[in-house]
Amino acid sequence: xxxxxxxxxxxxxxxxxxxxxxxxxxxxxxxxxxxxxxxxxxxxxxxxxxxxxxxxxxxxxxxxxxxxxxxxxxxxxxxxxxxxxxxxxxxxxxxxxxxxxxxxxxxxxxxxxxxxxxxxxxxxxxxxxxxxxxxxxxxxxxxxxxxxxxxxxxxxxxxxxxxxxxxxxxxxxxxxxxxxxxxxxxxxxxxxxxxxxxxxxxxxxxxxxxxxxxxxxxxxxxxxxxxxxxxxxxxxxxxxxxxxxxxxxxxxxxxxxxxxxxxxxxxxxxxxxxxxxxxxxxxxxxxxxxxxxxxxxxxxxxxxxxxxxxxxxxxxxxxxxxxxxxxxxxxxxxxxxxxxxxxxxxxxxxxxxxxxxxxxxxxxxxxxxxxxxxxxxxxxxxxxxxxxxxxxxxxxxxxxxxxxxxxxxxxxxxxxxxx
Ligand SMILES: Nc1nc2c(c(=O)[nH]1)N[C@H]1C(S)=C(S)[C@@H](COP(=O)(O)O)O[C@H]1N2
Ligand SMILES: [Mo]
Numbered sequence: 001x002x003x004x005x006x007x008x009x010x011x012x013x014x015x016x017x018x019x020x021x022x023x024x025x026x027x028x029x030x031x032x033x034x035x036x037x038x039x040x041x042x043x044x045x046x047x048x049x050x051x052x053x054x055x056x057x058x059x060x061x062x063x064x065x066x067x068x069x070x071x072x073x074x075x076x077x078x079x080x081x082x083x084x085x086x087x088x089x090x091x092x093x094x095x096x097x098x099x100x101x102x103x104x105x106x107x108x109x110x111x112x113x114x115x116x117x118x119x120x121x122x123x124x125x126x127x128x129x130x131x132x133x134x135x136x137x138x139x140x141x142x143x144x145x146x147x148x149x150x151x152x153x154x155x156x157x158x159x160x161x162x163x164x165x166x167x168x169x170x171x172x173x174x175x176x177x178x179x180x181x182x183x184x185x186x187x188x189x190x191x192x193x194x195x196x197x198x199x200x201x202x203x204x205x206x207x208x209x210x211x212x213x214x215x216x217x218x219x220x221x222x223x224x225x226x227x228x229x230x231x232x233x234x235x236x237x238x239x240x241x242x243x244x245x246x247x248x249x250x251x252x253x254x255x256x257x258x259x260x261x262x263x264x265x266x267x268x269x270x271x272x273x274x275x276x277x278x279x280x281x282x283x284x285x286x287x288x289x290x291x292x293x294x295x296x297x298x299x300x301x302x303x304x305x306x307x308x309x310x311x312x313x314x315x316x317x318x319x320x321x322x323x324x325x326x327x328x329x330x331x332x333x334x335x336x337x338x339x340x341x342x343x344x345x346x347x348x349x350x351x352x353x354x355x356x357x358x359x360x361x362x363x364x365x366x367x368x369x370x371x372x373x374x375x376x377x378x379x380x381x382x383x384x385x386x387x388x389x390x391x392x393x394x395x396x397x398x399x400x401x402x403x404x405x406x407x408x409x410x411x412x413x414x415x416x417x418x419x
């Protein structure tokens with residue numbers, strides 16, 4: 001790319017550059033990307049004395065203390081009945097550090113004694129069984145990196161006027177972890193599932209005793225009783241000592257503090273599946289169960305709260321995911337959706353996981369609207385906000401996966417807009 005100017009690499013309107021731009025050697029010098037300064041000669045004070053001792057647990061750098069869960073809110077009169085969100089705009093890669101995984105509790109975090117906790121398998125089985133944590137640790141296990149998304153994530157995008165909020169505040173009810181544990185099929189096979197069984201009802205050991213019905217097909221396909229998250233035992237807020245994990249399916253079915261799996265012939269219509277999570281249509285009908293989360297993407301940077309610097313070359317990066325499989329493609333637009341260019345996907349494109357995408361953009365310092373649009377391996381394309389809202393009842397709330405637009409003004413401030 002000797003001597004070439006950014007203009008020669010434009011692949012879509014308003015300065016979008018070839019996605020491979022950042023991968024080429026010498027891009028810094030040739031594309032005017034240099035932000036580095038000349039090498040200093042002075043020896044810094046922290047190089048003059050021995051550093052701090054070891055610690056028995058790691059902690060983030062004190063200078064990154066602003067990177068914390070966002071928008072923590074609890075129902076009036078409670079402290080643990082609500083949500084905390086992942087600060088998506090401050091993270092890179094595809095794994096959410098466990099300390100920043102979003103939380104959604106219907107009645108706080110139970111203080112479970114792992115020695116007393118049991119997982120029961122009951123109902124339409126030949127041998128009802130119970131498992132301690134210790135016994136589960138002896139079963140064959142698997143681990144996979146997969147996302148978890150609350151079906152209420154991005155519900156704020158239904159507001160008639162665009163909310164003035166950050167990427168994490170709007171969309172931070174999604175996180176991804178390496179989940180490790182025992183396939184539930186292994187435990188059910190040991191219990192011996194009866195022929196007339198086709199559902200299970202899973203419930204948790206919290207005060208809400210959250211319970212959901214899950215089709216047996218999904219359970220036998222890829223459900224796990226998760227014991228590990230990012231290599232360590234689950235954190236209490238995410239289900240310690242064990243939770244149900246259903247890859248790609250709405251978060252509320254991934255019952256935390258899993259206590260009972262009752263095998264049944266039909267869904268139980270529990271309070272947690274009749275009072276919530278149905279999708280209401282404007283013709284008065286409802287889709288009772290929507291399980292896999294839709295194909296979705298977001299630009300995490302630039303995004304509100306991360307002000308731009310001077311005009312020049314920027315990395316546009318974000319996340320894309322689909323509850324039905326792998327992400328095949330992510331396109332980015334810098335002209336409000338008039339033209340699009342393919343983003344580069346990081347190496348790890350895993351089924352039912354967050355995929356990191358990146359693009360290069362030459363911002364000319366003028367107002368711009370940037371968007372991303374994902375397509376999954378089945379050809380499902382992320383809908384626009386308008387398409388998501390079409391046919392929905394005005395009080396319908398769950399499963400929002402519309403295209404997100406961020407507007408950038410001349411000062412470099414970024415805000416949420418409806419494009
Ligand atoms: N027992 C129990 N399981 C639960 C919940 C709960 O309140 N109690 N919340 C559900 C909801 S609505 C979501 S979105 C996910 C959130 O999981 P996390 O807190 O680990 O992010 O857990 C689900 N499992
Ligand atoms: Mo949820």
